[in-house]
Amino acid sequence: MREVLHYTSYLNIKEINLLLRDYVMKFGYDEIEYTNFANDLYDVRFDLARSRIMDINIKKFRDDFFTNSGFKCGEDGWMNISDIRTIVSQAKELTLTPCEINLIIGLANHNEEGKIDVTHFNGLFREVVPKMFSIEARRRKAQLVQLGTFRKTHVTMPDYADLDLFEVFREFDENDKGFLEPLEYIQCLT
Numbered sequence: 001m002r003e004v005l006h007y008t009s010y011l012n013i014k015e016i017n018l019l020l021r022d023y024v025m026k027f028g029y030d031e032i033e034y035t036n037f038a039n040d041l042y043d044v045r046f047d048l049a050r051s052r053i054m055d056i057n058i059k060k061f062r063d064d065f066f067t068n069s070g071f072k073c074g075e076d077g078w079m080n081i082s083d084i085r086t087i088v089s090q091a092k093e094l095t096l097t098p099c100e101i102n103l104i105i106g107l108a109n110h111n112e113e114g115k116i117d118v119t120h121f122n123g124l125f126r127e128v129v130p131k132m133f134s135i136e137a138r139r140r141k142a143q144l145v146q147l148g149t150f151r152k153t154h155v156t157m158p159d160y161a162d163l164d165l166f167e168v169f170r171e172f173d174e175n176d177k178g179f180l181e182p183l184e185y186i187q188c189l190t
Contacts, residue, residue: 009099011041013089018044048095061093061126066118078115081105088125096133104128110182 005016019040027033067073071083088094088101096104107124109117131137172188173180180188 009102010097012095012097014048014095015041015044018048061091063122065091066122073118074115077117077119078111078113079118081110081114081116084108084116084118084121094129096129100133106182106185110186112181112183 002016002020005011005019011019022040022044062068066079066084066087069083069087071079071087073079084105085098085101088096088104089098104125105116107128108121111117169180169188172184174184175181
């Protein structure tokens with residue numbers, strides 16, 4: 001169970017640890033019932049939100065949070081994307097899922113070598129995380145969903161003929177690798 005939960009993109013480490021602890025206390029180590037997983041996850045998230053453990057403590061981050069993390073940062077201020085991802089996922093002050101981490105990394109300045117400008121990313125990170133992933137921001141999003149602001153009838157989906165979307169992506173694939181690299185993808189979205 002531990003491996004399954006750790007490799008999902010939609011749970012953060014605090015949720016995983018509480019779920020595992022609750023399951024071990026209820027069922028032991030050998031057999032776990034998965035029939036009520038949705039309810040158990042809801043209870044865990046509610047407990048975390050109520051105790052404010054899930055809130056983002058971005059103000060506690062030092063200015064050198066990324067550069068003084070033990071990972072190699074080039075003299076030019078660029079760091080590997082995988083190192084940034086590891087730093088953010090292991091930060092005890094944050095409760096971001098892998099999916100949310102990837103979303104933030106996608107907003108950063110990338111170069112062709114798969115590295116991120118740490119100075120730019122540090123400022124972006126401090127701006128984006130509280131706005132998108134604090135308890136208050138999550139609460140507002142949940143209220144909008146609950147009030148029905150985001151209903152299928154309110155969303156206008158564009159109609160694409162077969163393979164039209166692939167043609168658009170091919171136009172932005174500058175090096176013809178068959179996929180969009182981060183900078184190409186950002187350019188495609190703007």
